[in-house]
Amino acid sequence: MNSSNPFKNFKADIPASIVVFFVALPLCLGIALASGAPLFSGLIAGIVGGIVVGAMSGSQVGVSGPAAGLAAIVLTAIGALGGYQNFLVAVVIGGAIQLLFGFLKAGIIGYYFPSSVIKGMLTGIGIIIILKQIPYFFGLDKNPGGDFSFLQIDGENTFTELLRTINAIISGNFDYGATIIAIVAISILILWSNVLSKKGKIFQLVQGPLVAVVAGIVYYLLTKDTGLSLSADRLVSVPVPESFDDFKGQFAFPNFEVIGRADIWITGFTIALVASLETLLCVEATDKLDPRKRVTPTNRELIAQGTGNIISGFIGGLPITQVIVRSSANIQSGGKTKMSAIIHGFFLLISVILIPTLLNKIPLSVLAAVLFIVGYKLAKPALFKTMYNLGWKQFIPFVVTILGIVFTDLLMGIGLGLAVGIVVILIKSFQNSHFLHIEDKSNGKHKIKMTLAEEVTFFNKGAILKELDSLPRDTYLELDVRKTRYLDNDIIEILEDFSEKARNRNIDIQLISERGIVENPDSFIQFFQLRPKSA
Template sequence: MDSNKIGLFSNFKSDLSASLVVFLVAVPLCLGIALASGAPLFAGIISGIIGGILVGLISGSTVGVSGPAAGLAVIVLAGIQSLESFPVFLAAVVVSGIIQIILGFARAGIIGYYFPSSVIKGMLSAIGIIIFLKQIPHAVGYDADPEGDLEFFQPDGENTFSELFTMLDYIQEGALIIFVVSMIILILWEAPFMKRIKLFQVVQGPLIVVAAGIIINVLFKGSSLYIDQTHMVNLPVAATFGEFINQFTFFDPSAMLRKDVLILGGTIAVVGSLETLLCVEATDKLDPHKRITPTNRELIAQGTGNIFSGMIGGLPITQVIVRSSANIQSGGRTKLSAVFHGVLLLISAILIPNVLNMIPLSSLAAILIVVGYKLAKPSLFKKMFAAGKSEFIPYMVTILGIIFTDLLIGILLGLTVGIFQILYNNFRKPYVVETRNENGTTKLKLELSENLTFLNKASIIETISHIPDDTDITIDATRSHFIHPDIIEILEDFKQNAEYRQIKLEIIGLDKEHDNPMKELKKVAKEI
């Protein structure tokens, strides 16, 4: 059976429990990203709801979860400040959604497949490390940096590493106790003997962690260990349904054709689409069933989500790896978990915001630290190292780039290293050199490889320019299926130069018909 076509309700129990975990992770992340973006806190909740329900239903991803993107926080913050109006900014979000839908129908989703596996794995490990490091201050009760921030330089003036020293002056014993208890529960939940008990197979450890955190803090009330509201989830509270509706902000449709709005919308669309495609690649690798997400459909789903999010006051949406990985690790198997987490966000925002506001951030820090560890297990580093330099170097460059800059810059650094490796390998291996002695005369033979592109120009020019005068040389192209016209031109020029330099040159197989990839593609297209 096609694993991409598993029924929506075929794994109802596991999807339901996974959606609860994703929901608990999503609440502080939605609020934190909104805070870091300079937007109303409720804007993060809106985008989380739409990312879960609407995008979840349209998307072809079975385990990916969408919501407000930390990677877009800087762009959103600058956009709101430059446009000087939140409704005008929302118009740019709507524009970005329209552009994404166009990209989807234009089949731009294929771009994601051009990123090497080592870079995608580096992205996963880097995000795991960042989650781990960013949650340590929250674990001890220091919450100056908002949840969801993945940037190296933080809004509170610190960076990822300096924050770890600053927090030492602000440790809260109550938060630390709750964190330690939470970690003990999560570690026990992963133990084999616990997994054999049926009840613990159904109830997720993170749910017990949250319940325990609330109960412990209630017991701390009246003592110095009590955690106040500044160190707990801070969901906007509406006393009535009318107040809840008033939290929505509607976009300014008259601003959609403004030049600055179109430019910002285009920027959000391009960056958001790239982040989504990279996340799709990463999520597919984490998926136990290794299902393949249709990327063009994903762009259309994200575009639709951004149109609706922008219309009613939400932030830009992308597929996000933190929630997606939490979903997979918690047993999510179909898109029902993503959709239901959006339903839970909507219900809780209307009915139980006060209950959610009792959850200590130190409890959630424990959950996210486990998620981060699973993304960056030491065994993965060993596996990538064993794969050789060609895999390990781009992997490590991507990790370090993301940790010390941001997601996109880190990925581009890893991709750049990967491209340079390809260029280097092309420079080294476009042919095999064979030297033989016949009747006291030294003869050279250059056997060209199966495929020679313009990337091989440098190596071939370098080689033939150093061939000594009065040399006997054979260039064998009989094994070559494709030779780029630039290479043929170089060899034709060498023919003329060889006569001038008294080089005895024989070229074999150059006059045969070599494969033309474009001709083959046109032939296949006509057959289709």
């Protein structure tokens, strides 16, 4: 990409921005609804996330906006802090703390998450998207995409909602109109993606999701007074201002009189911490999805997110993070540069000002069909086979992350996957502390060579102690530490204790180091204290 010409990839970025716009619109509204905040606050966050964060970010394909992962925190905080305007002060503080994180170069944290966990995160989100959109597909849910956690604010959970949907389908109590247009929409999307996009440039410029949305609006208008019509709660619900003053009245402003309260600062720090972690994980995942494999500067991303949250908080918006659903939709739709994220933000802004009535004619089931495709591309069945073939060390953290996300929420799932990944590392560290080679008898003694790894820590105590204690009497042990750059004091103490046992069991020890060979050293502690500090 030629960074001096941001318009170079317009042919790819504009169609991608339209798709992201249609994905982001219901999510902005749904997350605001799930957060117990004004609906317009979700749109503000989407606009700021697209235009401000998109312009400042170093990510070429990441898209930011209100995040489902923060919905529970926002819902609780609005009540606990005494109202939405008090909560906005915490959003501004959270943004300022994110700026501080960026200047302190805390962005490196994202690189410490294993690849298997990141892939599990993407797959888990894909599965959640599919599961959560099934009720909308059949016109059976009125909350447009807000409940991305297992437990929902309406008292349902992912699977009770699905069970309710299945029962409704079996009994015929679902919305036939919503289902018909959803099936038409998903057919258009599949046909567009698999057939028409290869037939000509017009089908690459005009994206399938746009055609599906137009078909949904046409269906709504044509069936308005028939038995297959869609009720208002099956459609997008953007606030429609009566006048310019009414439009201005949708913005809220922070009540800075409460800035001295401790609970405001605690909430602000919580928002900063969770939003930063979610952003860094999404950055890592988005970079993996990027066909060009560009690397996002994470510290710059935290500064961009912090700036976005300060602005969003000042004008009444929800907290912002980089969001994998929007980002993956952008990548899958062929977005090349950050212009697609910025343009999608302008589309949100222009549409809520000029055409809110038209937006309110879009069936939610059509947008569910769009998200189905996004979810499937994130959670392709082939990926499970690939991860399984990589071995249990990759597969188990991958599966645990998926299950954690599906049955709890995004951050908890990632935390569980990371915990399992750490356990795997400890197990492999236990196993790989040394190499043991048994040779033929020499001078009536078994000759055994033990080569210690490059780094041997207290994690390896159990494995080494077990090997030493299992050595038979009348053994000749050759202990090679030439490759060892770090030897924990705990290991040295084990060797020191073993030297006493060795004398009683007629075990001779030959210590081989970069300083030479020592037969039956008097003191391992003294020997290693005299070694160069790097060793």
